Amino acid sequence: MGGLVSQPSVVLGVSGSVAAYRAADLARDLMRAGFTVRVCLTDAAERFVSRELFEALTGQPCLQDVFEEPERGRMAHIDWARQASVVVVAPATANTLVKLGFGLGDDMLTTLVLASERPLVVAPAMNPTMFTNAHVVEALERLRKNGATVVGPAEGDVACGENGQGKLASVATIVQGTLTASIRSTLWTGKRILITSGPTYEPIDDVRFVGNRSSGKMGAALARAARMMGAEVSVVSGPVAVQYPAGARVVRVQTAQAMLDAALAELPGSGLVIGAAAVADYRPLEKQSGKMRRTHDRIDLTLVRNPDVLGTLVAEARNSGHNTRFIAFAAEPSDGLGIARQKRASKGVDAIVVNDVSRSDVGFGTDDNELTWIGPAGEATSGKRSKLECALWLLERAAELP
Known part of the structure; x- marks a missing residue:
């Protein structure tokens, strides 16, 4: 390290x-x-x-x-x-x-x-x-x-x-x-942290894709905070413009399947996995070659479900007997805490972190965030802070996971 x-x-x-x-x-x-x-x-x-x-x-x-x-x-x-x-x-x-x-x-x-x-x-x-x-x-x-x-x-x-x-x-x-x-x-010295970050792009043709507005800024902040706290850091990142910190291993991918494959390869030896990526839930059933021409008034896309990246990582770690802790991110509206609590249970993660996507001053594309932590010992809110401050706050709580 x-x-x-x-x-x-x-x-x-x-x-x-x-x-x-x-x-x-x-x-x-x-x-x-x-x-x-x-x-x-x-x-x-x-x-x-x-x-x-x-x-x-x-x-x-x-x-x-x-x-x-x-x-x-x-x-x-x-x-x-x-x-x-x-x-x-x-x-x-x-x-x-x-x-x-x-x-x-x-x-x-x-x-x-x-x-x-x-x-x-x-x-x-x-x-x-x-x-x-x-x-x-x-x-x-x-x-x-x-x-x-x-x-x-x-x-x-x-x-x-x-x-x-x-x-x-x-x-x-x-x-x-x-x-x-x-x-x-030194809170994470000697530990390895795996972070998924950014969006995934699911191609419709060689030009267009199904994606989302994730900038990767929260994932980059988590990587930087983890390095500041002494961790060895691996990031599996979708297509983003942000810079990840020096010293972090970064694997760049485009699609959800590629993110899953890369994350599975990085999983062994990781003590903590943070699923901060905004993975597309669905992808086009078929990718068109070349560029689709605007010759029709309407086109129909058939979408199929993408793999659950974090859920698959949790299952792999549990089945292999790895003592890995998992934290999920949930982008929810202001009334979405109940849904997030259900997600924590269904995904089998140790904690879930909610960011409010109904606000324009935090979340996607902004420099600030406000997180709600839902963990085994209860719930806590970060208050509005820079994403790096939120990341440090999150990793301090992650270090207390049993």
Whole structure:
């Protein structure tokens, strides 16, 4: 499993705030909590604290220059990103937050974050007016939607003499946020997760097909969240434009039968299977060769039932004695919870997750979702969140399945 970690470790990014001196206490307390700590400074941070300080505290090299190579021939920002359990940026200035939120990588710290699949914790520290600046607010919202944990800031006096929200959170609060993110990052370490994603296209002729509006965004979010939590990930995907995360094995298919065949091949060794694909229930009985011409006022299509992809996977695993957990997705209208409960029982899955297709602000094609979890221990609702946040929420519950 490339990129996974065997012991808890933190990359602590320190940016150029007066509060940078508190990062020394943070590094010390993270080490007391059991983490190996490596520190990455921005150029501005070194105006306030020295790399020698952190090297003495942590016993590890400190990075600053993107062209540094502590180990000859190895790219430090890639190595450090791969080896960390979690990346913590504290203090995070307005400048650094905006760069992180909008995906800029112009120094060692921001480049390292871009190269990381691991959970990100940011602890803002800045003037209260800067904290409410529209660009900072948008950057923080983008970071949250992409799964980052934002710790603070606290209310209080800041370095410029003003009072308000902008003070770096307490070291204890940042350590707790890091511990929570680290636990999440290893929740699925050593486990293999199989995800079906996207639509299926059932051909009518060489041009037209029977399909649906699934974008694959939820499946991609699940794959990314699973990688963030340490899992080995396989995705069997219908035709979509979304990008799946680096490190995930992706098998691309078109039809329901092809999805079933590929998923059966990926099933052995999977501890969890999530059926997030919107599989076409029916397909044309016969595919016409070439392109059908518009020579008739009416055409009749005979449709036949497609195989039940997830149901077949459940039966295969149970018959083979595999200890695999299964989660189904159900696209239902707002009053469809009763139907979803029946589906959970009839399919034999461990849990079913419902997304409301009667709403235009969540579900197919959108960046947000709102999920209802129906499992053996009861039901829960995610609330409206980004699809990545929903995916993290779902996988935390999946880890609790008996």
